[in-house]
Amino acid sequence: MEFTRKNRQLLSRIATNDRHGENSPYFDGWKAYDSSPFHPIHNPDGVIQMGLAENPLSFDLIEKWIRENPDASICTAEGLDKFKHIAIYQDYHGLREFREAVAKFMGRVGGNRVTFDPNSIVMSGGATGANETVIFCLADPGDAFLVPSPYYAGFARDLRWRTGVEIVPVHCKSSNNFRITRAALEEAYEKAQRSNINIKGVIITNPSNPLGTVLDKETLRSIVSFVTDKNIHLVSDEIYAATVFSSPRFISVAEVMQDMDCNRDLIHIVYSLSKDMGFPGFRVGIVYSFNDDVTNCARKMSSFGLVSSQTQFLLASMLSDDEFVGNFLRESSKRLAKRHHVFTKGLEEVGISTIKSNAGLFFWMDMRQLLKEQTTKAETELWRVIINKVKLNVSPGSSFQCSEPGWFRVCFANMDDKTVEVALDRIREFVLQGKEETKLEADKSQAQAQRWRKQNLRLSFSSSRLYDESLMSPHMISPHSPIPHSPLVRART
């Protein structure tokens, strides 16, 4: 967005910087989807959206429950007598029944290995709000958090934008399946220290976005040890906890802590129902800290992002229904497993491998062999081909700050079965056409990209449709972004 000089002076620095992360040359990709969204009948050659980590696979179960439980709503004949009390209720502690239901749900999602205390449940505006809130509580402007990469692109905004906190990536490698090693953490930490960057903590996503993998116990223990040794915080974003569809099981940091000598005041969990239940519209974010001061502070801050009492009431009822919850979690896992299998098997058949994963709403696809050269630039070129020729909107690894080019995140849960087939067919066809065509198209794309850059094409977001949780409606973080990639904030130069 172009600011007039006068306007720039009128606004805050926060309002005029780019740390919201939405400006990026990747916008072209979204334009392609917006201009030509796939529809099986109306637009069978359109672009298929595979950049949205949404989970609509199990709504039938929810709808059934809703029909059978009219008193969960304050708008039905059965529930209307509660309307007044609920509509007036704005206590930032949240409805007791809601907190209890969420605590119980989190416990179940963690395999009932841990009991979560409803009194530590604090609301927020989705995980987006929860992550920002936690950072506001723990870090001052200029402080930094270590973030293992590849990581959720939205962290740039959620952790940094209004807080003034910096991200120091901890680069993980494909050579060991992107595991978070103690060595990598130590290296990143020390490098930051040498640059006078004050590291306040580490934030991990478990299960991982974009990898779709869960952290093993050993890694979790290692991270907990690390933060305890350094006396820094650990924030564990467990938003995908219930999307685990095959072994190994999900292990919450809460479980790991139980058997360890650690400083519990350093441990904080972020949770949400957006992925596990498929309710991103309901804005249900949770901050769960083992540090009472953080809980109290986050609760005060929750006034800036409370969950609608109407929604609290509905979910209090739904998530208290043990049988429903049990059935939902089982069925959801099954369906995710099946969908994942269909895709990964289909890709395997044409020689495309994906990182072995057991969770999430996406898989991490290895396209390194199709790159003209092993560079981010080539990755972007390949991405343009996938958007414009194959007509699949997938997310390039660079948008997740992946240190190795050639990886792509592909979402698989946000479409129906027929669209899955179409998508797979397109990929098969594309791959079988081989590297030759890729090279040809890459050259064309490069020229095209140069022209676009020359024209300084900045597309305004005209679509009023879906918010892309990975690319922040509709832009993505770009490695080519005008935001200078200060060597100070990268663990690797």
Place this chain on the structure above:
Amino acid sequence: MEIKRKNKTQLLSKIATNDRHGENSPYFDGWKAYDNNPFHPTQNPNGVIQMGLAENKLCFDLIKKWIMENPDASICTAGGVDKFKDVAIFQDYHGLKEFREAIAKFMGRVGGNKVTFDASRIVMSSGATGANETIMFCLVNPGDAFLVPSPYYPGFARDLRWRTGLEIVPVDCKSSNNFRITRAAMEDAYEKAQKWNLNVKGIIIANPSNPLGTTLDIETMRSLVAFVNEKNIHLVCDEIYAATVFDSPRFVSVAEVIQDMDCCNRDLIHIVYSLSKDMGIPGFRVGIVYSFNDDVMLCARKMSSFGLVSSQTQYLLASMLSDDGFVGNFLRESSKRLAKRHYVFTKGLEQVGISCLTSNAGLFFWMDMRLLLKEQSFEGEIELWRVILNEVKLNVSPGSSFQCSEPGWFRVCFANMDDETVEVALNRIRAFVLNRENQESNRSKRCWRKKHLRLSFSSTRLYDETIMSPCMISPHSPLVRAKT
């Protein structure tokens, strides 16, 4: 391994360990009295009556009736459940188009249809709490300042300042002219801020006013607009009580005023709105940022990701507020009931010699107890407040919690209770005043007007929009007062 437990506060941010959230305050004792002893007509008829909460409970019957008649406004009824999936998945920070359109239309109606609000400028936030903070994040850098006419909503201390690093410079308004916001007072505050090396970025007003319950007249509005234009600073109008106007003069939105002012730079004008007071639905967290500045609008929209309105709630309200018949009836009926309740109270108080600022809006009135103070000081005010709390057992809010520059004023909420409780409250006041009259009959001629009403806030549960669950701002920091 030995667990090293360092000083906890070192672990946290400055924001987390400062007091700028405003919840710590010596006023806390007040809330305890209510919590320990909440009034109930049958179970606890001698308990403390809550008159410190600006809630609007008067018109739920109308809303409930509408909901019964419109089952497909909910995604949880048989009529609406087929929409559940689409709505539950919808997280676009532009918000549902129907929701924005309904809100824009509603705001227009509330403004007397003198202005048309553009649906594409409607930006969501988590209540007015979120809206006010968001605007400040868009407009100010840490250390900047905003002018705020006093008395003002105590929640501003947190909403405007806490995480933004903004400073508040009060613009003191006087009872001698009914607390009008004068150009002179604004200039005075602005200059003082300059002397303190504070960079004033704007002025924020609440219209209708909390705690005064008055609406700004057009002349004052124009004067404000002219002031900000001359200084090239922002004007934020918190219009959260717009539809609680129950008597003339009518509500005039800043949007209406700027229509006739060619000289106005619209990039400086921003409105904050919410349904929490007008509709009585604070739990639904419906806040709106409406800026005439495109850059602010776009920025606020990006920030709205931190506080979007639940799509379930957007969907319900889109339907409800699009129903012209319902909205028209609701606004009329709500005004009527507020007027009646306001009248009952103010007349009742008048009969025992208690006067209130003439007001025509809000869920409260601004009660003048100056003559009852032992001394014209804030200590005197607090002392009186404790008596009201502990003896009369009414929980009202002392003016100092609103940064009022004159002691002796109290805000009393009247819309959050049923009619029976109103009578009990009035009876208590009458009894207290008459009792005092007898006791003090040997004192000065005017002592019959002095009544010690000590009211306490004791609720630790319900969020008190005036004093932030459960404590209030300390008025004593010299840094943030335009007058020392």
